[in-house]
Amino acid sequence: MKLYYATGTCSLSPHIVASEAGIALELERVDIGHTPPVTETGADYSAINPNGYVPALRLDDGSVLTEGAAIVQYLADLKPETGLAPPAGTPARPRLQSWLNFIATELHKMYSPWLFHPEYGEPLQAVAREKIGRRLAFVEAHLATSGPFLMGERFTAADAYLFTIVGWSGYAKVDLSAFPQVRGFMDRVAARPKVHDAVAAHSRASRRTLQNA
Numbered sequence: 001m002k003l004y005y006a007t008g009t010c011s012l013s014p015h016i017v018a019s020e021a022g023i024a025l026e027l028e029r030v031d032i033g034h035t036p037p038v039t040e041t042g043a044d045y046s047a048i049n050p051n052g053y054v055p056a057l058r059l060d061d062g063s064v065l066t067e068g069a070a071i072v073q074y075l076a077d078l079k080p081e082t083g084l085a086p087p088a089g090t091p092a093r094p095r096l097q098s099w100l101n102f103i104a105t106e107l108h109k110m111y112s113p114w115l116f117h118p119e120y121g122e123p124l125q126a127v128a129r130e131k132i133g134r135r136l137a138f139v140e141a142h143l144a145t146s147g148p149f150l151m152g153e154r155f156t157a158a159d160a161y162l163f164t165i166v167g168w169s170g171y172a173k174v175d176l177s178a179f180p181q182v183r184g185f186m187d188r189v190a191a192r193p194k195v196h197d198a199v200a201a202h203s204r205a206s207r208r209t210l211q212n213a
């Protein structure tokens with residue numbers, strides 16, 4: 001399997017899930033700033049994902065799966081024993097999907113693009129930061145009562161995604177000082193050896209096979 005990724009982006013989330021699951025991924029970096037986007041091997045990325053964004057996962061049958069929330073579930077389901085995604089058909093699975101959807105729509109797309117493009121200007125960015133603050137307050141309250149992870153005692157794919165997006169807070173000037181539970185969560189996740197490996201590999205990786213990163 002090959003993960004199309006770009007450093008510093010949401011493609012870290014499936015990278016973490018693969019690392020936690022012990023799944024070997026081939027990696028191919030995409031220059032998403034290039035028009036049209038190209039991969040490091042010179043391939044036209046828009047022929048791989050017509051939407052031009054990362055992540056995308058090339059499956060072993062040659063087909064391509066897009067959308068981070070779907071990709072992390074696919075990877076987690078390959079290794080059900082890890083508990084990275086509860087089994088389909090159990091009440092816990094839609095709760096995982098609820099978190100993934102919340103992170104994708106209420107956090108990911110509030111941080112990006114609003115806080116990543118200065119051309120939107122400070123008034124719009126202030127609106128985005130205020131909304132993110134309200135959503136983080138919700139996460140804060142949840143972690144306080146039901147943590148240490150989003151689904152309770154076990155680290156899941158939703159935690160990988162939350163860690164990835166909230167990790168943009170410094171760059172996006174989102175103040176986490178009012179959210180000690182969230183900050184504790186970030187420290188807890190960052191301290192996981194397989195997360196550490198994925199973060200390091202995500203930053204330095206070039207096209208190669210990543211064995212159990």
Ligand SMILES: N[C@@H](CCC(=O)N[C@@H](CS)C(=O)NCC(=O)O)C(=O)O
Nearest residue numbers: 009010032052053054055067068069
């Ligand atoms: N809906 C997509 C969005 C992915 C996304 O926003 N990717 C960003 C990086 S975090 C990207 O590649 N942006 C470049 C672009 O939109 O052209 C998903 O959840 O996977």
